[in-house]
Amino acid sequence: MSIAEETRTQTQQGVATSTYPKSNYLTSEHTVASWLLTTDHKRIGILYMISITFFFFIGGSAATLMRLELMTPRGDLLRSDLYNRMFTLHGIVMVFFFLVPAIPAVLGNFFLPMMIGARDLAFPRINLLSWYIYIAGGLFALAAILWGGVDTGWTFYTPYSSMYSNTNVLLAATGVFIAGFSSILTGLNFIVTVHKMRAPGMTWFRMPLFVWAMYATSIIMILGTPVLAITLFLLALERVMRVGIFDPALGGDPILFQHLFWFYSHPAVYIMIIPGFGVVNEIVPCFSRRKIFGYRFMAVAMMAIAILGFLVWGHHMFVSGQSMYAGIVFSIISFLIGVPTAIKVFNWVTTLYKGSVSADTPMLYALGFIGLFLIGGLTGLMLSTLAVDVHVHDTYFVVAHFHYIMVGGQVMAYLGGIHFWWPKITGRMYPEIWGKLSALLVFVGFNLTFFPQFVLGYLGMPRRYHEYPAEFQVFNVLSSAGASILAVGYVLPLVYLLLSLKYGKIAGPNPWGATGLEWQTPSPPTTHNFEETPIVTEDPYEYEIQEGPSV
């Protein structure tokens, strides 16, 4: 937006001019270089937001083609090779280039320093480097797609990926390998920032739970991602040099790959949900005007999930040929994760009790999150149950389950967070009615898309099937119909949020009356966030309870 435009809008708004700071992080400099070479965590957050939105719509297009193909039992729209490339593209792009960076690299980057009263992250230049590394990884992934695609599935299972697939496995794996380092750097930056840069008075148990969520996520990122890098490196070694690591024909062990892969990728599932917890932890108290219930339990629960998450990778392998006893041990630890998860859900609900609840757009997304995450979590218990998992493993039941967590959970939370902090990020409000409509469309469309897949899975339809028996068609048609609603729900915010940049009402520093240091800055914040370093004297979420009639 040019200065001229901005001035005009401000003049139109009249009195609001004073609440839209003339000099802020968006207007301080205007050149392209000032964006591409910025070390401002807020600008880097915006760079990430634009990039992950791009990848989201690439991954979404692949999903659209898959859902169209699956309208009929026969493979009539895509050839099987193309279909296999589509679900691989969808998985790789969505997991590594959208879900993993979504909340940490956009909202975390933008708000973690502000929430603890810091001017920036501990290593601003490393922060910029992490974005460039992410883009480099993304370019490799795009190159793999454009030069013919990959057909291994996002899981790269060996020996198919190392010895049998004739597609661009190396390019795609290189992309994922590189992008992993961007996660590691972000995680490192967050951990150091939380340890060293909290404002005076910001003790550990005064930190907003979003910061705790980022901290828990960062631990997983720096401990888990190197294992993924090693695994992909070994995969490349076998594919290029024929070193026998995973393929039995060369003397390797294919199960070894699964152990290594899930040692990262199960914790990575928590990279794709704990940040969502963090966002909901901010929204629910704000729109209930209540201190969050059981603050310390909420913080500890997230740390417990992050740590236990490293001990359950074998639950992806109950029928892989691992021993019965290994299966039993992995099953019970997986069940234990249900406990901290239950604590979180119950505490969110209890936060509403005796609150003063308003159903603004962010709150609708957060309540939708609780419902969808609940179903995702309960079906997770079913999958941890050994006897049931033998039947539904690698079927649509699993597909439905993890979409309830990653899309119903993380994407709902991301959109909730974007709507919650949009006024802070841009200084503008979006049209509330359109926001509510999009939250509703996403919730309804999501359930219609993925609930039928639970039925399909228990009926026995395996995942990654290009063709399927005719009796499964009804549920696939329902699912595709839901996906079209979901697509509208996702495109809508893109449109009205962009329009709000120009036509949105001036938001003012704190339109929601929220607690938290980030709301004590002007909207949009100035480059240095705070004029003076804030001094923290109270716990987070000190909302005043509405006076009711005394009994």
Added chain:
Amino acid sequence: MWDFPLFPERASTIAGRVDNVFFVLMAISVFFTVLIGFFVIFFAIRYRKGSQADRSHAFSTNLKLEAAWIGVPLVIVLGIFAMGTQVFVQMFIPPKDATPIYVVGKQWMWKVQHPQGRSEINEIHLPLGRPVRLIMTSQDVIHSFYIPAFRMKQDVLPGRLTSEWFQPNKVGRYHLFCAEYCGTEHSKMGGWAVVMEPTDFEKWLKGSPNGSGGGSSDAIQSMATTGGRLFEKYHCTGCHGTNSQFQAPKLDGVYGGQVPIMAANGKDVEFVTADDRYIRDSILLPKSQVVAGYNPVMPSYKDVLKEEELLQIMEYIKSIGRKEGAR
């Protein structure tokens, strides 16, 4: 399209037990979804902004409630764990009298061979009411042998034997799928499991032209017979045969018993059970477990034998093994 099931058929003894566990889980899930859904909506309406509801004595910590959040879910998940694990152990350990059937997965078909000799592709014929144990391996990538109506699935790995067992209890035709993604035609790698009355099944095994599935007019030879011929063809008899002048362990009565082998330190002797995996490893990796008192002179047959041939030779060695037949 409009003739669709809501629940899969049940055609094995374990299917009902798996479903029971699933129903308990469903009940728990529905209960908590309704409970939490109710409270979210109830609170959101009763305590909506500006409502006159009583908000005195609001609290934001309560150790008793937190203890309940921890205790109740913990008891429930441990209960589910016990229930699911009990059935899983039954699914994992086959009964001793289970009939073996051999399965080889390859891109993109299932080859099934019955010990009596009859083989089939993308179909598996099974007798009603008898426990069956599949001994499976893959010729290329990982596959997974999945029959939803039996609630059974097991990955099929290259370079290794895996097994699954079930006891069909309903005559019919049921879907057979490959559940582990294996490349281009993954979704076409499947067919049917056909459960037949035992008498029909016996007829089918003999390949009588009237049996379902048809059969060649040649007399069908058992896998062990074929394996015995391969045993000669690949000159195994040259060393392992009864009249052989070269020194190699004789294989009669070996299968199912204990075999003394040289320990890794080259001095001590250990005993291992001669099961499927031991026989297979001894053919493919003969130097890894050398029988005590013999020299490691046998070459590997790794790239010589096809997976089917390997299974046939295994079946032959089994047939001359111990009669009580350990697994």
